[in-house]
Amino acid sequence: MDIRTLCLGVLTLGDATGYEIKKMFEDGMFSHFYEASFGSIYPALNRLTEEGLVECTQQAQEKRPDKKIYSLTSTGRSVFAAEITIPPGRDKLRSEFLVNVIFSEFLAPNQLRQVLDERIRFHHQQLDEMNKKADTCGANPARQFTLGYGLALHKAAAEYLTQNRDLLEDTSDTSNEAAE
Amino acid sequence: MDIRTLCLGVLTLGDATGYEIKKMFEDGMFSHFYEASFGSIYPALNRLTEEGLVECTQQAQEKRPDKKIYSLTSTGRSVFAAEITIPPGRDKLRSEFLVNVIFSEFLAPNQLRQVLDERIRFHHQQLDEMNKKADTCGANPARQFTLGYGLALHKAAAEYLTQNRDLLEDTSDTSNEAAE
DNA sequence: GGTTGCATGTAAATGGTTACATGATTGT
């Protein structure tokens, strides 16, 4: 699944500009499980327009570039509907954090502590953010579900890290003794 | 963090061939949070050899290509040690599953059911695999920790999905009534 | 007789990011 398809998906929720779509990946709905930069979104929208899957109505603005409001065409909608029925592939994850953990013997104790502190702080921050969003998303069950999913996982992660970090940190402490 | 660095990391654990490194990403230690194909590993090892970060001793084999056993040089080890102290970037995730969930109104009820069933099955399978590995990894606290982390997250995910799938599925059922 | 495992590699295509270019407005 590429950015092109994701853009179609976003537009099923209502018309939007490229800039607004970017925000969905930055703060919005998708921010927790997908990323996309301007450099991929704008070309995607242009290509989708050429292919007739979206339409674009230009809206002149005084001192800024014209705002280009994209909307899904009926072709676009059915292309997306077809795309979304393809069984989802595996999640793709790259976690530098877990690489750090696996190779934590290479880290000084205070560095490891910092990495773990920061990670736990991050999970708590995500929990806060998601709790705030939970009110906003009202009666949409899909958004409630994904938010709940995010909450459940960040909570589990934060708890695991808090409760088990000593497994990692005790060893670095005792490695002097253990080596002797 | 690129495959090059990951290869250095793997080699800190002992000498290995490209083929063996690939297996680490397929079944081994890294399989749960990183992926890599031959097309990235072999060129990475060649480049690392050119740069003097790894060494390669060829081992002739009768009816197969020579086995190339790579080992870390001291330069390689210190380059890796430096690399690993860089604070980890954010996890990069792309979850087609969650895209499916967000846009689940586009799925027929039985398709959605299948997607959720499959996902729950997947988490249980991962739990099984990790439980099996837990015995194998003996006294290495870093591996125990990452495995425990994986177990905690897959468990939380499986539970959340099992307990809350009706949030998604009830709506598709009642959408006929709600629309009327 | 077909698939899996062993073992290496390359070339093309993919799909993205980063950095640049432009520029007013609003908030700190």
Next chain:
DNA sequence: ACAATCATGTAACCATTTACATGCAACC
């Protein structure tokens, strides 16, 4: 004064995947 927000876009670069090429051995 400086950063952030709004708003679009391009070009160079990057890392990686996919598909191909080779080929025997062991298992089912």
